Each structure stands twice: as structure tokens, then as C-alpha cells.
Amino acid sequence: MPTPATLTTDQKVAVLIAEGLEEVEALAVVDVLFRAGIRTDLISISDSLTVTSSHKVVLTCEALLGEVNLADYDLVFLPGGIPGTPNLKANATLTAEVTARMRDGRPVAAICAAPSILAELGLLEGCAATSNPNFMEVLAEHGAHTSEAAVVVDGELFTSRGMGTAVELGLEIVRHYLGDDAVAAVKRGIVYQH
Template structure:
């Protein structure tokens, strides 16, 4: 087992209604590579995942969003699901937390509906991205250059479409977190 991500810390921004496999699979990939993953949430205690439209398991929140600081982590993951990204995109603390990773030139990973948070934080204008089909038009409207590919990498921003793409997404997560800061990662200017 490779430990190439040893010492790296991944923040996973989620709240109730995240797509469970889109949190657990990348978390396992980072941990299997020797890194650590921490769930950051506006909720305290536990949050519940979803398995598509069915309720999933409960997961302990490691850090309250109110107490989380981007400088304490090496990268950020925003899992998808129908409900978590929708709640996070209207939470100013979540948008500020996400924006801080861009300002600090750290890798950011978003899958499925996760890019909705990036849209609301004005972080996709001019960026190459992908997402689940139902979010692709929203990304285009926000100025993103959308490709319907399993994974799209744009200078430290890594996006993916759906659970079927997790193997490729996880490989890129480990690769990008190991590479560290990306000078091309920046906060986009809203159109």
C-alpha cells in the first residue's frame, strides 16, 4: 500500500443528504494512500448520507464549519447528492470556506451536484469542469467550459460526473493532493 499522501489532510465539506459513495470512496482513497480525511459540516454531531434517493448511513462530523479553517487542510472535497450541495450553496460560511482553498491555491474536488457550491461561490467562470448532466447547463450559465467527461482537471480544480466515475476521480484526487498547491488555481471573477 502506497503512503504517498502521508501527512496530507483532506477536508470533506458535506451536510445531510450527500451521496454516500461520493464521500466514502474518495475518503478511503486518501486514507489508503496514507492521508487523512475530515468531515467538515455546518451540522454538529452526525450527518446522514443518501444512497441515491434512499437514506444512508450516519457519519460523525470531525469539525464544525464554524471552526474550520482552509489553512488546516491540503485540499477540499465537495461530494454530490441532491440535498447537501443545495444546502451548502446557500450557506455563506460554506462558500467562504470553499473560496479560501482557491485563494490559497489548494486543490478542490467536486463531483456530481457538488459543483453547485462552486457556482454559488463564483468560482467556475472560465474554468474547465464537468458534473452530472442536470448541473451542466448551470455551470455553462456561470461561465464554465463544460465537458461531458468522467473527470476534468483544470489547474488544481478536479470535477467529476457521477459514482460510475469514482475510480478515475479518486486517482486524480490522490495525484493532485500529493502535488500540493497549484499556481493556476485561483478565485474566478464572476461574469
């Protein structure tokens, strides 16, 4: 499999990490992007670089939200989980950034419960999107065209259903930036069986 050094790109992705996130949703995407050579930074939205997931797994982030400019990132990714999703939604810097990005047509990805943040901000009206089954109604109530597909790509918007679809979300982000050959290389490297 090509190493990150052979597929290195200029793209970089901010993964926004909140207390109570679903860790596999974040880390599976990070792993897939890393294998494709796409830089990913775990950005803590709290005042600590260490964040505890909903399953009590402790993640160490590269930076605090207050130390970075999210506009410098090509894509911002919102993992799901409870209470991770409400914690993300409560962060005004984050909601302002995703609102600006969606209005400017810049890439945003969200998985599981996190697409509901975008819906409640009024950003999914008329967009094709998916989420965890428990949040599909929220998307529909806010004007999204919902789908039960594992991953839905609508322009620069990437949404996915949950932990079991996180690898597929990562692969679609790789496809967006690097194309089908890079996706095939990552699939071989992770022994993707679908």
C-alpha cells in the same frame, strides 16, 4: 498494496458533509485517499457530528465546521447529492472558504451537483469543469468550459460527474499529491478494472 503507514503524507483533505449528501460520492473518495495515506476528515456543516445521507445512511464525522479552520487543509472536497448540495451552498462559512481558495489557487474538489455551487459563486468562469448531467447547463451559463469526462482537472480544481466516477476523482487527487506510482498502488489494492 502499500498500507497508509507506508505512504503517509503531510496532506490533509476536508470532506464537507451536509444533510442529504450522496454518501458514496464522499466515502469512495475518502477510501481512495486513505489507501494512499492522505488524511481525510469528515467535517459536518451542521451542529451534529452525525449526518444522514440522501439514502438514509448515517455518517459520523470527525468534527464540526465551527471547530476547524478550513484554511489548514490542503484540499476542500464538496460531495454532491440532493438536498446535500443546496445545504452546502447555504453555508456562508463554506462558500467564503471555497471562494477564497479558488481565488488564491488552492485546491478544491466537487462532484455531481456540487460543482454548480462553484459556478453560481462565479468561480468557474473560464475553467474547465464537469458535473452531473443535470447541472452541466448551470456550469455553462456561468462561463465554465464543460466536459463530459469522468474527472476534469484544471489546475487546482477537480470536478467529477457523480457516484460512478467517485473512485476516479479520488485517484486524480492521489495523482496530484503523490504521483502515478501511488495511483498504481491504490488501483492494485482496490482491484480497479478500468
